[in-house]
Amino acid sequence: MVKEYIEQNQTRFLEELFALLRVPSVSADSRFKGDVRQTAELVRQALLDAGADHARLYETAGHPIVYGEKRVSNDAPTVLVYGHYDVQPPDPLDLWNSPPFEPTVKDGKIFARGACDDKGQFFMHVKALEIMSKKNLHGCNLKFMIEGEEEVGSDNLAPFVKEHKDLLKADVVLISDTSLISLDTPSITCGLRGLSYMEVEVESANRDLHSGVYGGAVANPINILSKMIASLHDDQGRVAIPGFYDKVHNLTTEERAEINRAPFNEEQYKKEIGLEALYGEKGFTTIERTGIRPTLDCNGIWGGYTGEGAKTVLPARASAKISMRLVPDQHPNEITELFSNHFKSIAPPSVRVRVKAHHGGEAAVTPTDSKAFLAASSAFQEVWGKKPIPTRDGGSIPIVALFKRELGLDTVLMGFGLDTDALHSPNEHYGIKNFLIGIETIVAFNRHFGKS
């Protein structure tokens, strides 16, 4: 019955999603502020259209949070659905094969910024609500909290959660913002990495200089920054910031063996992203490097002349964005401070260094023996005919730790994306099959959890 409803309405479901995808809700860039708000309004209306009892916008110091509810029974458990309607910036624009904010279907996939992360994923919950409302299938009370600042660190979510503990009372948090191993191998994420995100600037002279006149006698901020960045890893690929690994929990041989049991084809992995060889911390597998080990990556670098041709400038400054993925017990604030102090300490006296912290987020491990996890597992078994594999993901959803701390709630990470969906990249996409089977699985989860 659910499957049939989805089949009969899939064209409309997609059209509704496309309307959301057309609005460039880029939270990182203030020029898109109006679009972000317009998207929030669309989400509110979509919740009401799907059968929510009420839905409204809560203002924050940044972009608004959309909150909506559907109450079915005082006896039923309550599920708090979290998602985000903001998206990453679309740059570099010239690498997109179709416009990022004009959703385009190709090979059964929807190409658009936010198609998977996270508009396409949270919208499955909205459509599941519609089905449960229309078909009277409610097994749980539903609360929706869809925010607009996930891609910039959810700065205003913690104050909101702290202030509205009653409103957000629930039995579990359900989030679709992660990936499956594949459509053949369903999985549920039960571990996420944390994040510490820094911006650094190295400044030398008080102005750009002529590299002929001054070159050789004045510190070049690009060369110095490169040297400083290079020194952040040792020759084993480990992060060379004193204290960085102090709180990293080393898994047992058994735990590591368990994690490495997930199906993984290294040749296929390399081929898919066009690499001859992988690169990472010595002594760990790719699954471990991306799941249970912390990292340090430059996300951007800039300085000097970057235009066409040659300009013999000795630039005044160079900058980089550097982020670290963290594992449980590595606290982002502590790591941010370790990084700042270390980075400043390695600068030669001939330059000035500025270090600024962007948002951070805690790592999280979610239980695999809770009622909600078991309900999710049953839902997969029912719809997919297969038991899902628990996995550790490399990405960060910092609010998982927040919900545990402030609301005492565990989270179930029931995501339907794929690692190959090009999140945060040009040509982000989401499989139409993933979108539709996701809706079906969410409805099944609600039935199983409602009965538990």
Next chain:
Amino acid sequence: MVKEYIEQNQTRFLEELFALLRVPSVSADSRFKGDVRQTAELVRQALLDAGADHARLYETAGHPIVYGEKRVSNDAPTVLVYGHYDVQPPDPLDLWNSPPFEPTVKDGKIFARGACDDKGQFFMHVKALEIMSKKNLHGCNLKFMIEGEEEVGSDNLAPFVKEHKDLLKADVVLISDTSLISLDTPSITCGLRGLSYMEVEVESANRDLHSGVYGGAVANPINILSKMIASLHDDQGRVAIPGFYDKVHNLTTEERAEINRAPFNEEQYKKEIGLEALYGEKGFTTIERTGIRPTLDCNGIWGGYTGEGAKTVLPARASAKISMRLVPDQHPNEITELFSNHFKSIAPPSVRVRVKAHHGGEAAVTPTDSKAFLAASSAFQEVWGKKPIPTRDGGSIPIVALFKRELGLDTVLMGFGLDTDALHSPNEHYGIKNFLIGIETIVAFNRHFGKS
């Protein structure tokens, strides 16, 4: 008489220079192609107005070369004046206090891109021609060759020179594109560094990746590029490319002592560019580091997300512009090849590296005992009341070696700029006093050389 003529006409001289400065003749950027040509036309007309017998544009594969002549006598020596009417790109625009192509006078200085390098300097020779024509003061036959590609490597000058050896026959080349020690301490440049300019790209995956999903397992091109750049210097500040110093001529203790005799105040030098400490090759003074030692500097770097806020991207590629200043006997082609081979050899197998050479140029040492040098020295003595000090400059004027090789001509580098004129930087400027006294000194040079 000359001084008076300059005083009476200085307002007009400046207005004429401003007209040249208003046209953005940025040779590196193809969008300015029309402006470059317009500037060439203005130069041609200025030569005719100043009394040249004829002047025309020679087409090249790139921007045109302006050539003009004034013949006074078959017995007089011939001076070939070289200059360039193209300019560096004006970026970063936001650091200019006045628009780069709207010349603005402040504190007795002309602020504009090209004010000193080299429009303001070659134009002194045009005005000297006017004075000599009007006042019948010609001591030498004059040939002018003003090109439009100096800032992008003078690629089309060598073919032109080779093809027009008869046209360019002369007794000496005279160039004003260098600096004085100060208005109190006149100097003549008699050594210049060469240049090798490279652009490199490090590529990892076939697309930008999510730093959470892939971070830790995939080579980050920014981190790798930083590491590769860092390895290009050893801990003594020496360039760590095998063979780089093989042809570097080590000066004798006496030669070094002579060079270090030039007046130099390190505290003032640091203060002027806003630095607490200098930085460079161990065992050498600042004058040596910028004059007689080769260098390696990054001129630009870019990769990943460089916009506002945070984007957790693991970028597909990162690039840098890297240039090396060379000393006599280090051949730019050889150094370019050494660099390319070395840079590719240090790349890990997990990335692909591309290396591209921009223009290069040979270092040069000019004689200090030639008739022309002595005439220049006398001209300074006459106009400034002081003997000029011979210096080694850090910059590159690659065509000095070309003129020696192809035309058999020595060059006299009689420049009137200052190291503090912010060449290639925002707020480039040229002192009005330098401009006017330069014209007077050039007229004096022509009289002295004509008599020699």
